[in-house]
Amino acid sequence: MESFLVFALVALILVSAVQSELCEITAGSSIKWSRHPDDCSTAYMCLLGKVVSYTCPEGYVVSSDDVSCIPAGSQFDDCTELERIILHDVEITPLNIASSCKEGNKLQDEANCAMYSECVALPDGNTTMVSQECKYPFLFNVKSGKCEHFKDVKCDPGQIVPKSPCDYKAFQCSSAQCIPCNIRFPTCTGLPDGLNPWVGREWTPDYVTCEEERVILQDQCKSEKEPQVFHPNEKTCVVYDVKKIVG
Incomplete structure (x- = not known):
């Protein structure tokens, strides 16, 4: 049956205080499920004393041997040999078997x-x-x-x-025209807590604030009078001096 499409059958518990006839009939059995007496593509299951239902996709029926959907009309389709269990006064809630998880989980x-x-x-x-x-x-x-x-x-x-922004997928490039992440964003990997130079932009106004190797803040030195740069050793903003930078 490797070529057969097998669907996982998940139970949806009903909010009903009345136990069904199916649950009473199968009370002593570990297999608490049965196909619909008039529709072989539908089955009922007793779960925790409540009845739930599920329906196979179009072109499939419920197997009587195991809880799975098999192709209708195949050699494994024993719908005509269905054991009928009459269910009455039972509250049934349809089950969407395609749902594989609970929304929000x-x-x-x-x-x-x-x-x-x-x-x-x-x-x-x-x-x-x-x-x-x-x-x-x-x-x-x-x-x-x-x-x-x-x-x-x-x-x-x-x-x-x-730890670094570039370790997150959101900042990774998705096109050939994208500027590489390590050029767009700074890193604090291997740097101590506090103010640090932007690696790759030393002696520019750019600097970062680090905490446990994470970039907490990226900023620039600002001055209304003279241009300033961030000193990588003194770790503070200083007046731009080409002699200090070059020599």
């Missing part, structure tokens, strides 16, 4: 501490998991399910912990 990325997956709704009413990234310099907190300040997040061992 989030899962951490095992490889990158700034990445996570979020369940989002599709236009057709189904749901799917989509990869997301926290804004710089936030990281994903598994406990709260939110992106939080890097100081408030403890990443798992083995996870990549991005």
Whole structure:
């Protein structure tokens, strides 16, 4: 049956206090499901004392051997041998078997501490998991399910912990005309906390403020009188002096 399309059947718990006849019949069995007595493409399942339903895609029917959808009319289609169970006065809620997750649910990325997956709704009413990234310099907190300040997040061992803006996918180039990230954004990797020169732009007005190797602020030296540059050794803004820069 390798060529058959098998769908995962997920149960949607009903808010009903009345147990169904199906649940009573299958109370002593580990298999608590049955096909619809008049529609082989639909099945009922007893879950925690409540009845749920699911429907196979067009052209498929429910197999009586296992909880899966098989091609209608195939050698495995035993719809005519269906064991009929009469259900009456049972509250049934249709189940969309294409939905694979609950909208809003989030899962951490095992490889990158700034990445996570979020369940989002599709236009057709189904749901799917989509990869997301926290804004710089936030990281994903598994406990709260939110992106939080890097100081408030403890990443798992083995996870990549991005620190530089260019470690985040949002700042990476997606076209040949894009200016490389390391030219557009500064880095604090390997630099101490506090004011530091913009690596690659030494002796210019540009400088950065670092905290735990993250760029907290990028700024420029400003003066209404004389032009200033950031001194990479003194780590402060000084009056522009070509002799100091060259010699």
